[in-house]
Amino acid sequence: MRFATVAMTLAAWLIAQSAQAHAHLEKSTPAEGSTLSAPPAAVEMTFSEAARLTALWIQRDQEQRRAIKDLPANAGTVLRVALPVLTSGAYVLAWRAVGADGHVTSGVLHFAVSPRVG
Amino acid sequence: MSPDVLSVVLRALSFVALLQAAGIALFMRLFQPFLILAQRDIRQLGMWSAAIALPLLIAQYLLEPARMAGDFSGLLDLSLQRINLASLAAVTLGVRVTGVVLILAGLSRAGHAAGVLGLGGAALVAASFALMGHTAVHAERSWLAPALIIHVLIGAFWFGAIPGLYLVTLREAAELAARAVAAFSKIAIWVVPALAVAGALMALVLIRRLAVFREPYGWLLLVKVMGFALLMGFAAANRLRLGPAVVRGATRSFRRSLAAEYILIAGVLAATATMTSLYSPEP
Numbered sequence: 001m002r003f004a005t006v007a008m009t010l011a012a013w014l015i016a017q018s019a020q021a022h023a024h025l026e027k028s029t030p031a032e033g034s035t036l037s038a039p040p041a042a043v044e045m046t047f048s049e050a051a052r053l054t055a056l057w058i059q060r061d062q063e064q065r066r067a068i069k070d071l072p073a074n075a076g077t078v079l080r081v082a083l084p085v086l087t088s089g090a091y092v093l094a095w096r097a098v099g100a101d102g103h104v105t106s107g108v109l110h111f112a113v114s115p116r117v118g
Numbered sequence: 119m120s121p122d123v124l125s126v127v128l129r130a131l132s133f134v135a136l137l138q139a140a141g142i143a144l145f146m147r148l149f150q151p152f153l154i155l156a157q158r159d160i161r162q163l164g165m166w167s168a169a170i171a172l173p174l175l176i177a178q179y180l181l182e183p184a185r186m187a188g189d190f191s192g193l194l195d196l197s198l199q200r201i202n203l204a205s206l207a208a209v210t211l212g213v214r215v216t217g218v219v220l221i222l223a224g225l226s227r228a229g230h231a232a233g234v235l236g237l238g239g240a241a242l243v244a245a246s247f248a249l250m251g252h253t254a255v256h257a258e259r260s261w262l263a264p265a266l267i268i269h270v271l272i273g274a275f276w277f278g279a280i281p282g283l284y285l286v287t288l289r290e291a292a293e294l295a296a297r298a299v300a301a302f303s304k305i306a307i308w309v310v311p312a313l314a315v316a317g318a319l320m321a322l323v324l325i326r327r328l329a330v331f332r333e334p335y336g337w338l339l340l341v342k343v344m345g346f347a348l349l350m351g352f353a354a355a356n357r358l359r360l361g362p363a364v365v366r367g368a369t370r371s372f373r374r375s376l377a378a379e380y381i382l383i384a385g386v387l388a389a390t391a392t393m394t395s396l397y398s399p400e401p
Contacts, residue, residue, distance in 0.1 A: 024398055052201060054186035054187060054192075054198060054201065055186060055187050055188045055192075057188075094188075096185070096186055096187070096188050098182075098186055098201060098202075098205060100205075100206070102182070102202070102205030102206045102207030102208070102210070102250060103207075103250055103251070104182060104185040104186055105398070106188070
């Protein structure tokens with residue numbers, strides 16, 4: 001019984017050492033809440049851990065959101081995704097990603113394109 | 119219903135079934151001398167809990183591609199299914215399923231070897247909680263992960279003891295039931311505070327911003343703390359008044375208190391499932 005207890009405790013501790021954590025968005029370009037004078041050709045997202053984007057949508061003002069299909073095939077802490085041609089307006093970029101641990105995280109990024117800026 | 123909401127529901131239900139199965143395996147091993155007439159019912163309840171946990175765990179795992187996609191079309195997306203299979207979510211599922219199978223094997227028969235199998239299964243189930251999540255990646259992981267495992271194991275012990283003691287006071291002779299209740303109290307008085315200490319230590323290390331208590335993660339953590347405080351009230355009443363009355367055959371109030379504890383712990387597990395599925399202590 002004592003050996004079984006020690007063995008199980010050790011196995012449990014060893015299993016626990018292998019784990020990872022949630023990935024969350026640390027910064028992005030365009031930055032959250034930014035207003036740009038020219039539409040960005042791509043979005044660059046920096047995560048706290050290596051993450052793989054699994055879904056990305058862009059929505060302009062009250063229009064229907066559009067899925068962006070061409071996502072990076074590999075995980076990374078910095079991910080760059082080409083955007084479709086954007087016009088002036090307020091945009092919401094909604095994303096979902098999975099971290100190395102398998103946890104799904106999600107978020108939204110707001111930015112605007114206004115030629116009058118700058 | 120969105121995949122996220124369904125995932126939280128499945129996760130909460132799986133926590134209840136999983137911890138009940140693990141807890142009953144622990145209860146059977148620790149309280150065997152007090153189980154004569156109640157043994158079969160408790161064993162069957164544990165096996166049913168384990169059997170229900172299995173499809174819940176698998177369903178929650180299979181739903182993950184839908185969460186990745188943001189809608190249920192992800193269920194049919196082979197590339198997302200491959201990502202899921204390569205992730206630690208698959209490893210966690212494997213460890214949990216192995217734990218549940220060991221618990222089933224351990225509860226399906228009596229004897230020392232079966233008891234060890236059940237204990238092993240309970241330990242694996244507890245360890246699986248440290249395979250994913252904030253606790254496990256932190257720089258202080260070497261002691262945070264064991265703290266989480268202890269936290270979960272004691273939670274399972276408590277949760278499994280509730281239906282165990284319920285059935286003991288229902289089926290066994292008053293004197294034997296009273297001895298079982300007293301034996302539980304002797305253990306609980308040490309391990310339940312340890313559960314709180316483990317939880318508090320993890321919170322102190324993981325929560326670096328007071329602003330988190332203005333966010334859903336912090337609110338749900340406070341729900342857990344309030345739930346625990348209420349549970350302590352019930353536990354005190356059981357220890358000081360209702361438990362000692364069992365020897366006189368006054369078991370109805372004790373069982374009502376146990377039922378209330380069970381509902382509270384299930385609520386705490388639901389809060390845990392929600393906060394760990396959808397939110398993070400980081401900004």
